[in-house]
Amino acid sequence: MRRRSTSLKVLALTGFAFLYLPILTMVVLSFNESRLVTVWSGFSPKWYGELLHDDQILGAAMISLKIAFISASLAVVLGTLAGFALSRFPKFRGKVALTGMVSAPLVMPEVITGLALLLLFVAMESLLGWPKGRGVVTLIISHVTFCMAYVAVVVQSRLADMDGVIEEAALDLGARPWRVFVDITLPMIAPALVSGWLLSFTVSFDDLVISAFVSGPGYSTLPMVIFSKVRLGVSPEVNALATMMIVVVGIGVVLFTWNAARLHRMRQREERAAAAGL
Amino acid sequence: MTQASLAQAADPRKPWTDPVAEPFVRIEAVTKRFLDFTAVDAVSLDIYRSELFCLLGGSGSGKSTLLRMLAGFESPTSGRIIIDGQDMTDVPPYERPINMMFQSYALFPHMSVEQNVAYGLKQDGVPKAEIARRVAEMLDLVKMGQFVRRKPHQLSGGQRQRVALARSLVKRPKLLLLDEPLGALDKKLREETQFELMKIQQALGITFIVVTHDQEEAMTLSSRMGVMNHGRIVQVGEPHDLYEFPGNRFVAEFIGSVNLFEGTLVEDEPDHVRIDSPDAGCTLFVNHGISSAPAQMVEVAIRPEKIRLSRQHPDQTDNVASGVIDEIAYMGNLSVFQIRLKTGKMIRVTRPNLDRYDEMPLQPKEPVFCSWGSASGVVLSA
Numbered sequence: 268m269r270r271r272s273t274s275l276k277v278l279a280l281t282g283f284a285f286l287y288l289p290i291l292t293m294v295v296l297s298f299n300e301s302r303l304v305t306v307w308s309g310f311s312p313k314w315y316g317e318l319l320h321d322d323q324i325l326g327a328a329m330i331s332l333k334i335a336f337i338s339a340s341l342a343v344v345l346g347t348l349a350g351f352a353l354s355r356f357p358k359f360r361g362k363v364a365l366t367g368m369v370s371a372p373l374v375m376p377e378v379i380t381g382l383a384l385l386l387l388f389v390a391m392e393s394l395l396g397w398p399k400g401r402g403v404v405t406l407i408i409s410h411v412t413f414c415m416a417y418v419a420v421v422v423q424s425r426l427a428d429m430d431g432v433i434e435e436a437a438l439d440l441g442a443r444p445w446r447v448f449v450d451i452t453l454p455m456i457a458p459a460l461v462s463g464w465l466l467s468f469t470v471s472f473d474d475l476v477i478s479a480f481v482s483g484p485g486y487s488t489l490p491m492v493i494f495s496k497v498r499l500g501v502s503p504e505v506n507a508l509a510t511m512m513i514v515v516v517g518i519g520v521v522l523f524t525w526n527a528a529r530l531h532r533m534r535q536r537e538e539r540a541a542a543a544g545l
Numbered sequence: 546m547t548q549a550s551l552a553q554a555a556d557p558r559k560p561w562t563d564p565v566a567e568p569f570v571r572i573e574a575v576t577k578r579f580l581d582f583t584a585v586d587a588v589s590l591d592i593y594r595s596e597l598f599c600l601l602g603g604s605g606s607g608k609s610t611l612l613r614m615l616a617g618f619e620s621p622t623s624g625r626i627i628i629d630g631q632d633m634t635d636v637p638p639y640e641r642p643i644n645m646m647f648q649s650y651a652l653f654p655h656m657s658v659e660q661n662v663a664y665g666l667k668q669d670g671v672p673k674a675e676i677a678r679r680v681a682e683m684l685d686l687v688k689m690g691q692f693v694r695r696k697p698h699q700l701s702g703g704q705r706q707r708v709a710l711a712r713s714l715v716k717r718p719k720l721l722l723l724d725e726p727l728g729a730l731d732k733k734l735r736e737e738t739q740f741e742l743m744k745i746q747q748a749l750g751i752t753f754i755v756v757t758h759d760q761e762e763a764m765t766l767s768s769r770m771g772v773m774n775h776g777r778i779v780q781v782g783e784p785h786d787l788y789e790f791p792g793n794r795f796v797a798e799f800i801g802s803v804n805l806f807e808g809t810l811v812e813d814e815p816d817h818v819r820i821d822s823p824d825a826g827c828t829l830f831v832n833h834g835i836s837s838a839p840a841q842m843v844e845v846a847i848r849p850e851k852i853r854l855s856r857q858h859p860d861q862t863d864n865v866a867s868g869v870i871d872e873i874a875y876m877g878n879l880s881v882f883q884i885r886l887k888t889g890k891m892i893r894v895t896r897p898n899l900d901r902y903d904e905m906p907l908q909p910k911e912p913v914f915c916s917w918g919s920a921s922g923v924v925l926s927a
Contacts, residue, residue: 430649430651432647432649432651433652433654435616435618435638435647436645436647436652436712437653437664438617438618438637438638439616439617439618439638439639439643439644440639440644440668440712441639441640441665441668442639442664442668443639444639450653450664451653454655455654455655534698537696537699538699540699541695541698541699541701541704542701
């Protein structure tokens, strides 16, 4: 028994180390005084100071945040419609094709998606004159394309779990299908919309390959800037930036988890009280 | 079956006995096929205003599909559904003057009790003040007036059931469909709620169609009931008729329990039949005629409570079978006897426990005579 618990501990520690050691290394090195990333020469927060004056990185971060925000929001709208159509509409022409197309970006190698989008944009520009050049618009269109797939999958699985009878009840009470969607379906799949949005935001913020294909000069996203900097040797500024992002995300995750657990406990208490006839 | 009904022809409380009465719901040869499976098979049914009609059947009998077609969630493969003189076959659910109470209640989880009940009225653009008044009225009727702000997950099963009922009644539908309305309640609550449901139905005068698999529930609630099996309506009638005059073996066995004896028809007069039954070991005498070929094999159904047990041979020659008590189950209000007849057939007899003590109680392994009157058995057609 004792031996087993020790081996479990070792396993768990290995797992944690595997997951968090790289991040920890980076956090520690962000406080390194040296310009050489891999050589420790003393503690200093100076790279945080430098970061705040690095317009290139800050500009790229702003572009990435903006694109991630807009793409995630558009992707939630389109992905929800797609997920709803796929799980609630009985049968329609092209349902199979739509199912395939919605999930294609998830399995397609990014290089191919990126190249395909680039070719499309170039062709569109020469034929229609829009989008002019490559920049924020093309980045957003491309990000929406693959983020939408994530949202559609999340929404579809949530709807599959959800009892369709509740929507039927609303229809039965005289609500037209569109009202049912707004009044009943949307509030019930709200958690899926939130997680779909967050997932899209992360995926978009993180994307490098597709962005590299479809962005133009002057519109480098943060991953593109970091990547190009790393090629010249990792700057400790990047470590500082990453650490700040980890802190922000970490606080967000903790608050979110804590709140979810609180709501869950509250709901359970209420359900027990109701069952006891209070 | 018909004697009982015809005796009270044109009783205003029984419009189905009146040949000129106009049915309120008319289901005309409705069939529903899913791929190669026929869920509902050419069902025709007339239901009258203010009836409480129960559709009774096992799972897969097609009763729920029929109900969903009435609500408009499924459309019939063929046939028509006419409600209050209007063809509703192709009308979408949100335009039908019908409401439904769902088996799972289907309350909107993100809305309070009040909002749940108000939702239907809001869709019709009823003025706010009237919505508030009607919702309060309806919640009082189902005794949920004190829980208006609660969300569904803060309610017990019985309370949810009441909210679901209030929500389906508040629009004053012409027809209310109830899918296993009491199925999720425990036994005691179910019995109380049955009577409440009947009271509400009588007070509002709305036509109810109830789907249930529980024959006791159907017997208690309904003005008339229809028994379904394999997508067809097997028999329609008042609970009393269905119990006392089952038209066939399925109905006889589905509603209550029954002893079935096989036999050959030896005498077939307009007012009686005599059947020679090697199964029972005696001649069966039934005081109603059937019209069929002589020497035909028939079945006679006798309910367990209609059989008398005695130690002495009773003063009759027909309808007497002798046997040995195999087992006795004491149920409190009655005792159930399993009796092995001389012919080897097992039958079931129930006897009310009239007194606390029986001076000479019947014991297992004791030989007994089982007898019944000529009006107790019924000859089944198939």
